[in-house]
Amino acid sequence: MYLGIDIGTSAVKVICTDGTEIFASATADLTVQSRHSGWSEQDPQAWWAATCAALAEIDETRSLSDVTAIGLSGQMHGAVLLDAQRDLLRPAILWNDSRSTKDCARLQEALPEIGTISGVLPLPGFTAPKLMWVARQEPEVHGRIATVLLPKDYIGLCLHGEIATDRSDAAGTLWLDQATRDWSSMVAAASATDISWLPRLADGHEVVGQVTAAAAAKTGLTAGIPVVAGGGDAATGAVSLGATESGRGFISLGTSGQLFVAGDAYHPNPAKFVHAFAHTVPDRWYQMAAMLNGARPIAWLAGQLGISAGEVVDLAEAADATRVPTFLPYLTGERSPHGDPHIRAGFFGLEDSTDRAALCRAVVEAVAFTFADAVDSFGDTITGLPYLAAIGGGSKSPFLLQLIANVTGQRIGRTAGSDAGPAMGAARLAACGVGAMPLADLGQQPVIADWFDPAKTAGLNDRLSRYRALYTALKTLD
Template identity: 65%
Template sequence: MYLGIDIGTSAVKLVCADIDRILATSSVGIKTSSPQPGWSEQHPDLWWKATTDALNQLAGQITMSDVKAIGLSGQMHGAVLLDRDLHPIRPAILWNDSRAVPECDELRATHPQIGRIAGVLPLPGFTAPKITWMKKHEPANYSRLAHILLPKDYIGLCLHGELATDTSDAAGTLWLDQAARNWHADIAEATGVAPNWLPPVFDGHSVVGTVTAQAAAETGLKPGVPVVAGGGDAATGAVSLGATEPGRGFISLGTSGQLFVADRRYKPNPECYVHAFAHTLPDRWYQMAAMLNGARPISWIGDQLGLSAAEVVALAETVSGDRVPIFLPYLTGERSPLGDPHVRASFFGLEDSTTRADICRSVVEAIAFCFAGAAQSFGDTIDSLPELAAIGGGSRSDLLLCLIAAVTGKPIVRSDGADAGPALGAARLAACGDSALTIADLADQPPTTDRFEPVDLAGLSERLERFRRLYRAVSTAY
């Protein structure tokens, strides 16, 4: 039995699985703080507390001593900043934080080839510009900085006591030379980072440590259990679906959203804000469009209206038509394909007759429209893909998957355990590290349970064009 731990933005999710099926799951929610406009932070200790709580939940379903190996997954790009004693200096600065816009502009100016080296142009959500920001604005904290980790790697440190990361999470920092799959010293230096602040980089299935006696006492896990490096949530989500070889692609509908295409070659396309990153497995890369506002707008509007996410979608299913308002879902700016950290969300076309159901429908449609833009940014790269699999909490919505199929022109398929996604992928990497699976086995795809064909939904293409025109108009107003 293998354990996958996924450090998400809204929850820590755990999956226990054998080599071909999920045995048990648990989840504990976590909160994000925004102490200033555009800031997004979580303290690393919240992740560890949520992890131990989720493990306690899991202990009621399985025998913890049966866990043979552990894999890690997590939200990418977060800056976990540690002192010499390996204690967090401040809350982690997350992937959807937009404070470091000027630092990105400086990095583009001084390193015009960075998009070709790091696989994407600098944007404030990435890890590197956050360090330059801290050097300027929090010099006392910067003076204490001795180590930088990604979110999942902090949980690894708590479990096994080592400093380590994997290629896919390192890929999302801007410090990784994607082709060489190792740190780029010049980019690190340009952002105020000493090379020894960065952890060693491993393949995702590599064992990087074992559960310590202290971690065992806190978690109920058995001491000495191997822990593999794991991967960023995009890459582990890919592993859960077998998207490790060319011709495989998927969409992820978590707090953020991704459109992911696997490859055996490094193919940078920074001008369209398509990310070209190292995969968590050796000799593999991927291209990805990353949207900061995946399924998050559904839970956001639910919070405002006193509805659950399921109730938002259920209301959205009851209406359609031209009188539904247009919603720009950019609650935290946007990355792919706009590269616009300044844009914010807005409704257009509200009327006296607008209902809660109309508002819910406009929010769900807007998420699909973002995926239409992402697919367009790939050019002909995804033309040959026969279908796109769907994972993440948003994949539970038939309506949303139907809409995405319609606007992208690609069939969308769903499998059992789709909402487990990255945590399941982390468990599979753990099984590979324990030699229960091979790297070739990780390309196995789960059987499809539901398929959504692209169909011409009345008025949807016209509403998509209005959505695009609205963004162009709004983008001139700030």
């Protein structure tokens, strides 16, 4: 039995599986702190507490003594800073934090070729510019740094006591030379980072440590269980779908959104802010459009209206589509395809008759429109794909998936248990790491339970055009 632990932004998710069927799952909620405009932080100790709580819930239905290996997945790009005693120096700066905009410009000026080295141009969500901001604004913290970890690797440290990461998560820092799949001393030097602070690199299925006695006492796991490196949530989501082989793609609808296409070579496309990153499996890369807001605007509107995210989608489906305002979903700026940390969300075209259902429809359509922009940014790369699989919490909504199919012109397929994608991928890597699954089997694709074929919807393309025009009109405003 294998555990997959996924450190998300809104929750920690843990599943227990044989690599195919999920026998138990649990989630523990997380909150994000924003002490200043554009800031997004979490306390890594809250990740560990949530992990322990989710493991305790799993143990109520499936004994943790049956677990034989553990895989890790997590939100990418977060900066977890530790001192020489491995104590936290400050809250983690997350993937959707925009404070380091000036540092991105400085980094690109210092290293013009960074887009080709790192697979994408500098943006404030990435880890390297965060270190530059810390050096500039918190020099006393920067002077005490001994280790920089990514979110899932902090949980790895808590579990097995080692300093390690996988190449897919490392890819999202900007410090990785994507072509050589090793740390870049040039990028580190240009971004106020001592390369000795960075963890050792492994492929996702490699065992990097064993559960310590202290972690076993805290979690109920058995000491000595092997833990594999795992991967960033995009790459582990890919593993859950067999998207480790060239020509396979998927969309992810979590707090953030991704459009992911796997390949067997490194093909950077920095001008369109399409990420070209190392995969978590050997000799594989991928291209990805990353949308900072994903399905998050639906949850945001749900909170404002005092209803559930599911009720937002239900109201959206029932709305009169001919009287829908336009919504820009950029609550935390945007990465792909705009590379614009300054743009913010907003409604346009509100009328006295605009009701809650119309607001809900505008927000849900805007999520679909971000995927239309993502598909366009890929150009011809995506035209030969037979379909895009769908994972993440937002994939539970047939209405949203059909909208995405309609507006992108892409066939969408959903598997059973699609919301457990990254955790399932991490568990499969764990099975591979202990020899229970050949590496080649990570390319096996699950059966598609539901298909969403593109269909013409009256007025939808006109609303997409208005959405794009609104961004163009507002992008110069701070």
